[in-house]
Amino acid sequence: MKICKKCIMMDTRPRLQFDENGVCAACEWNEMKKEQIDWESRYKELQDLCAKIRGKQRYDCIVPVSGGKDSTYVADKMKNEFGLNVLTVTITPPLETQLIQENLKRFLDYGYDNIKITPNPKIAREINKFGFVEQGRPMLSWTSCLNSVMFRLAVDFKIPLIMFGEEGETEYGGLTEMRFVPYYDMDFAIKIYVEGNDPRSFVQKDYSEGEMSLWLFPSRQEIKEADFKVAHWSYYENWDPYVHYQFASKNYGMQIHQGRNTGTYTDFGQLDTPLYELHTYMMYLKFGFGRALQDACIDIRAGRLTREKAVDIVTKYDGEYPEENIPVFLDYYEMDKKEFDTVLDRHVNKDLFKKVDGIWRPTFTIA
Ligand SMILES: [Zn+2]
DSSP: OOBOSSSOOBTTSTTOOBOTTSOBHHHHHHHHHHHTOOHHHHHHHHHHHHHHHTTSSSOSEEEEOOSSHHHHHHHHIIIIISOOOEEEEEEOOTTOOHHHHHHHHHHHTTTOEEEEEOOOHHHHHHHHHHIIIIISOTTHHHHHHHHHHHHHHHHHHTOSEEEESOOHHHHHSSOOTTTTOSBOOHHHHHHHHSTTOOGGGGOSSOOOTTTTGGGSOOOHHHHHHHOOEEEEGGGTSOOOHHHHHHHHHHHHOOOOOSSOOTTSSOSSSOOSOTHHHHHHHHHHHHHSOOHHHHHHHHHHHTTSSOHHHHHHHHHHHTTOOOGGGHHHHHHHHTOOHHHHHHHHHHHSOTTTEEEETTEEEESOOOO
């Protein structure tokens, strides 16, 4: 296993490339952001786009929001700094937490229109279970409808811009094709967010197109006629989740967990659903890195954490078994513990882990 010389991201991360000095693409991008990217001209590009679309329709821009730090930040920018009439859109997460509901309500109270969409929870559960069992992706339904829902609303409501948060491939390491491109299309969304799959293949039962419509993209013809743009905020400003957290906390009273989140040392990210714990635990079993390592790499690149300190923290917290919520997961997937463990066993990378007293332990060390 290769580990980046600057951060500690591993080459098991899908699509991540390393340069000849053993530095990963996310760290390379981090340097480019400081020296090569002309942020002013990118900001100007967005100003020009907003000037063109502002006030020409009911809603100028869709911002997908959860009530979390990043989407709060982006929605605020689009409304207050760029003066657009923003429609915020929330997709109800599976096992939605009380905390995120309160944060969303608190955020909306500052003056935002919001549509909250709950894709059929029965189908959603079926897709999430399929994702967990077959692909080791326990929130497959939620992650796979995030783009299709926004595209659908842009078409139906004739909204010319969708502004997502970060482009994860560029920011955290993966494909580099979006580094200099402001907009993306349906083909990119399908490639990255559903790994090229047709969501109809995620379900056993023969649901109609109508029943599956929130997971399906509009037709090419519809998208062409609607002529909207889909962008990421991270193209226009240096992306830093911690800065967004400070902003959301100060200006919108965003609340966080008491104590750190399971599997990491931070307490402010991904508060939407306990399934995120399982999602990152599966990531750990499949690739050898979990939530703590992911957070630590962001903090190393932002200069908040040394690589050495990060190694200590990650060794301590990464891959923490989500003990407390196991009964919640069993109930949601309608499984017993034995079936659940069989799924973990199926997806674990046996080159990186061995089972000790019923729990998978790493055979590698990070250095
Ligand atoms: Zn790196």
